[in-house]
Amino acid sequence: MTIKVGDTIPSATLIKASEAGPAPITTAELFDGRTVALFSVPGAFTPTCSAKHLPGFVNNSGAFKSQGVDEIVCISVNDAFVMGAWGKSASADDKVTMIADGNAEFTKALGLEMDASKFGMGIRGQRFSMLVKNGVVAQLNVEEPGAFAVSSAEHMMGQLA
Incomplete structure (x- = not known):
C-alpha cells in the first residue's frame, strides 16, 4: 500500500552520509518534532537527478x-558513500542531507519502490517529494514514470506558500 497524506512515516533505520562516514539515523530522529522536505531520486549521478x-x-x-x-533530505536506493560523493559534487553540504536507503527497506515501506531491472538498476525508489510535519505526511508528490515536475523544489515551494 502506498503512503498518503495524513499517514505517519514508517519506522526505519537509514544511513546518513556524513564527514565521519556512514551513520545510522532512524526515521524518528529525522522526522519527529520537525518539518522536513524529503525528496527521492531513482539514482545518484543519473541525468535528471x-x-x-x-x-x-x-x-x-x-x-x-x-x-x-x-x-x-534527499534519499535514494544507493549506498551512503555514493550519496556522500554525489552531495559533495553538487555542493549540497549544509543545504541538503544525503540519506541512503541501500536495501530499499524504507522505500518499500512507503510503497514507492519501482523495478528498474530492465536498466540494470534493480529495485529503486520512484521520483517523489513529500513534506513531513512531526512524522506525518502533509504533502506527497509522486511523478509519473519518466516525468520531472511535481517532485521539483519549485513545485514544493509553491505548496509551502
Whole structure:
C-alpha cells in the first residue's frame, strides 16, 4: 500500500552520509518534532537527478528554511558513500542531507519502490517529494514514470506558500 497524506512515516533505520562516514539515523530522529522536505531520486549521478532534481533543492534551500522547513533530505536506493560523493559534487553540504536507503527497506515501506531491472538498476525508489510535519505526511508528490515536475523544489515551494 502506498503512503498518503495524513499517514505517519514508517519506522526505519537509514544511513546518513556524513564527514565521519556512514551513520545510522532512524526515521524518528529525522522526522519527529520537525518539518522536513524529503525528496527521492531513482539514482545518484543519473541525468535528471543530477541536472535538475538535487540542484533545485540545493539552490532553494534558503527559501525552504525561511518557510519553516527544518531540513531538506534527499534519499535514494544507493549506498551512503555514493550519496556522500554525489552531495559533495553538487555542493549540497549544509543545504541538503544525503540519506541512503541501500536495501530499499524504507522505500518499500512507503510503497514507492519501482523495478528498474530492465536498466540494470534493480529495485529503486520512484521520483517523489513529500513534506513531513512531526512524522506525518502533509504533502506527497509522486511523478509519473519518466516525468520531472511535481517532485521539483519549485513545485514544493509553491505548496509551502
